Amino acid sequence: MPNEVKAFKPKIVAFCCNWCSYAGADLAGTNRLNYPADVKIIRVPCSCRVNPMFILRAFQRGADGVILCGCHPGDCHYTTGNYYARRRMTLLFSMLDYLGIEKERTRVEWVSAAEGAKFAATMNDFVETVTRLGENKRLEDLRCKE
Amino acid sequence: MQGMMIARAGELLENGTVTRVLGWQTGEFVYDITPAVFESAEELEKGFVYNSFCGNNLSKYLIQASRKEGKILVFLKPCDTYSFNQLIKEHRIVRENVYIIGIPCDGKTDGEFLKAKGVKGILGIREEGDNFVVDTLYGEKTIAREDALPERCRNCKSKKHMVYDELMGEEGEVLDSHRFDMVEKLEAMTPDERFAFWRSQLSRCIRCNACRNVCPACSCEKCVFDNPQSGIAQKAAADSFEENMFHIIRAFHVAGRCTDCGECSRVCPQNIPLHLLNRKFIKDIDTFYGEYQAGEDTESRAPLTNYTQEDVEPSIVYTRGGNN
Ligand code: SF4
Ligand code: SF4
Ligand code: FES
Numbered sequence: 001m002p003n004e005v006k007a008f009k010p011k012i013v014a015f016c017c018n019w020c021s022y023a024g025a026d027l028a029g030t031n032r033l034n035y036p037a038d039v040k041i042i043r044v045p046c047s048c049r050v051n052p053m054f055i056l057r058a059f060q061r062g063a064d065g066v067i068l069c070g071c072h073p074g075d076c077h078y079t080t081g082n083y084y085a086r087r088r089m090t091l092l093f094s095m096l097d098y099l100g101i102e103k104e105r106t107r108v109e110w111v112s113a114a115e116g117a118k119f120a121a122t123m124n125d126f127v128e129t130v131t132r133l134g135e136n137k138r139l140e141d142l143r144c145k146e
Numbered sequence: 147m148q149g150m151m152i153a154r155a156g157e158l159l160e161n162g163t164v165t166r167v168l169g170w171q172t173g174e175f176v177y178d179i180t181p182a183v184f185e186s187a188e189e190l191e192k193g194f195v196y197n198s199f200c201g202n203n204l205s206k207y208l209i210q211a212s213r214k215e216g217k218i219l220v221f222l223k224p225c226d227t228y229s230f231n232q233l234i235k236e237h238r239i240v241r242e243n244v245y246i247i248g249i250p251c252d253g254k255t256d257g258e259f260l261k262a263k264g265v266k267g268i269l270g271i272r273e274e275g276d277n278f279v280v281d282t283l284y285g286e287k288t289i290a291r292e293d294a295l296p297e298r299c300r301n302c303k304s305k306k307h308m309v310y311d312e313l314m315g316e317e318g319e320v321l322d323s324h325r326f327d328m329v330e331k332l333e334a335m336t337p338d339e340r341f342a343f344w345r346s347q348l349s350r351c352i353r354c355n356a357c358r359n360v361c362p363a364c365s366c367e368k369c370v371f372d373n374p375q376s377g378i379a380q381k382a383a384a385d386s387f388e389e390n391m392f393h394i395i396r397a398f399h400v401a402g403r404c405t406d407c408g409e410c411s412r413v414c415p416q417n418i419p420l421h422l423l424n425r426k427f428i429k430d431i432d433t434f435y436g437e438y439q440a441g442e443d444t445e446s447r448a449p450l451t452n453y454t455q456e457d458v459e460p461s462i463v464y465t466r467g468g469n470n
Contacts, residue, residue, distance in 0.1 A: 052398050053370070056391050073455065083453035090460040091401055091430055091450075095394060097463055098332065098426050100341025108460040138341060141387035 010064035010130040012039045014123065015054065017047045019077040020112045021069030027116030035123035047071070047108075048081035052092045055106065059139040065105045065130035069122070072110040082110070101138045104129050147249070148196040150314060151221060154247065155194070156187040158219055164245050165216030168207055170200045177257025177268050181207055183218075196221070198271045198278055201254035201296075203409050205229035205239075206362040212240040220244060223251040224318060225298075227308040228405035228441030229362035234309075235444045236403070238365050248310030250318065253291060253299035256412065260294060298408025298421065301325040308442060325406065329425050348389045350416040353382045357410035357420050363400040363440070370395065393423060401427040402449040405441035434458050 016022040022043050028035060044050055047070025058066045068089060076082040089108050097103040109122045155167045171182040171193040179199045184190045203226045211218050222230060227248065233239045255278060257268060267283030278294045280287045292300070303325060305318025332340055358364050358371065371392065372379050383389040397404075397420070406428060410420040431438055431449045435457065438449050 053391075053395060056394060060387050060391070080453065083455070083457065084450070086457055086460065087435070087450055087453055090434060090458060090462060091427060092394075092398065093460050093463040094430050095398070095423075095426060097337070098340065099344045099390065099394070100337045100339070101390075102337065103463050106460075139387060139390060141385060143385065 008131060008134060009036070009038050010127060010133075010135075011062055012036070012065045012067065012123070012127055012130060013058040013063040014039050014041050015044050015047070015050045015066070015068045016041050016111075017070040017077075017082075018043050018045050020071040020075070021109075021119060023113035024069070024111040024115050024119040027113065028120040029116075031116050033116060033120035035120045036127045039123050039127065046076065046078050046081040047085040048076075048078075048088075050085065050089075052088065055089075055092065056139070059105075059136055060141040061144050062136075062140075064133070064136040065107070065126060067107045067109065067122075067126050069109050069111045069119070072112055075112065096139075099138075102133050104133055105136060105139075147314075148194070151196055151247075151249070152190045152194050154314070155184070155190055155219055158245065159185075159187060159190075163217065164219040166211070166214075166218045167194070168204050168211060168218055168220040169194050169196070170202060170204075171195055175257060175268065176270055177260070183211065196249075198253075198255050198273055199257060201256060201412055203229055203360075203362060203407050205233055206360070206365065208239045208244055209233065209365055212243040214243075217243050217245055219247065221247050221249050222307065222310065223249060223254075224305050224307050225251070225302070225405070225407050227310065228304070228439070229407050230441070231308050231444050232403060232405055232441040233362060233365065235441075235448075236365070246310045246312070248307035248313045248317075250305070250315040253295040253302065255294040255299075256296055259296050260289070263289070263293070265289065296408075296412065297419075298406075298411065303406060303439075309444075325421075326425060326429050328419075328422055329429050332422065332426075344390075345386065347418050348393050349386065351383060351389055351392065351418055352416060353392065354415060355380075356413045356415065357418075358396060360409045360413045361400060361404075362407065362409070363403040363405065364396075366399075370399075393420075396420075397423040397427060400424065402431060402438070402451075403440050404428065405439075434462070 025041055047068055050068055055066050070082045073082055093106045107126055111119050158164045167184040170179050172195050173180045177199045181202050181204055184194055204220050205226050234241055265280055265287055270281035272279050276291050277288050301323040302321055303323045304320040306320050370376055378388050404424045408421055435449050
């Protein structure tokens with residue numbers, strides 16, 4: 001884009017479960033796999049620690065996309081946390097879509113501690129999707145923008 | 147009906163089955179009905195009313211009332227019994243302290259609703275066949291029931307009581323309602339249209355909290371919206387984000403527990419169709435996790451405190467067809 005002074009770089013918040021995806025992110029790092037630095041990781045004890053308010057708050061504070069990563073279904077450290085998270089996020093994302101908010105700005109991925117490559121690939125793909133969507137306008141809070 | 151109810155309530159007070167009666171009384175205007183507790187036959191005689199304006203769902207008041215000493219009599223319409231069951235399931239009501247009389251309901255109209263239809267100076271109301279006859283300062287006005295009922299009653303989901311100790315009148319049936327039609331219409335719109343629709347609705351919210359306060363499913367003792375740390379406690383929304391946040395969180399908190407009683411939409415002074423948010427969750431739950439009607443029973447696990455290993459992935463939201 002010749003006219004653009006600065007290319008749009010989305011801010012991404014990634015909630016990562018301590019027992020899997022957070023370690024997956026680490027592994028991606030140790031293996032020197034690239035993923036954009038604009039992905040800000042927030043470590044949570046389990047994917048089900050994340051309630052809808054977390055997702056909304058992330059958007060309020062300037063995120064353009066929010067992704068939740070947890071252990072694969074069946075592998076949750078607390079056995080069932082991610083099953084509950086799965087239902088909650090399904091319903092929440094569907095509601096956001098119903099309100100006309102771009103559904104591609106939210107995502108859930110199951111990434112284990114051994115899947116460094118999947119972590120990097122997931123983030124690259126998500127960043128690409130959100131970049132295409134542009135800035136988050138529909139769930140923004142102007143008071144939180146610089 | 148009112149006479150029968152007063153007589154029966156008087157009897158139950160007299161023979162000591164109950165010590166108090168939870169019912170309705172007239173507020174500032176005849177159509178301004180408010181829930182009230184009566185303790186004697188005289189009080190009942192003086193204040194108890196039951197008419198086509200008595201839409202208020204009394205279940206929620208039992209959270210406090212059933213914790214007091216002595217049994218309380220409550221009159222519940224079919225839709226109110228769903229809320230009652232839901233509150234029992236959540237251990238919010240002491241069942242032993244409540245005596246329920248189920249009463250039939252053919253739909254309740256609403257003063258504000260009639261006024262919006264041009265009926266002024268309302269003095270009273272009665273039902274005659276398929277019509278409401280409204281007594282007004284300008285003479286009697288007859289209005290077809292169909293035209294005088296708010297959305298929730300036109301789409302009534304059930305005339306059958308889910309719970310009662312005693313029934314007055316005939317028991318009805320669970321109905322086949324069209325309550326998801328409007329949700330489907332919205333789903334068929336483009337995201338831009340939906341966004342515009344919801345902006346036009348939610349931007350009118352004055353954050354009076356009435357929808358939360360009236361809701362029988364909203365019964366937390368400490369509400370997130372009262373938490374000073376939340377940044378949105380006890381104040382009007384500062385911008386569109388806060389409006390969206392309030393409404394998403396309010397609806398989400400009752401997802402899987404909302405019985406679709408319609409009280410939230412009834413009390414909203416801004417006429418925001420809150421039921422369209424609740425019903426979206428109900429419809430999604432039905433589609434994704436199997437048909438579920440909150441308040442139908444007191445045993446089953448609510449959809450959000452339950453799971454199966456085969457549940458759909460959140461990505462269903464992107465992959466299912468159409469605009470939704
Ligand atoms: S959200 Fe509205 S319809 Fe649902 S239980 Fe509460 S008041 Fe009733
Ligand atoms: S009752 Fe209506 S105006 Fe009041 S907080 Fe609820 S939606 Fe907003
Ligand atoms: S511990 Fe990782 S999702 Fe529950």
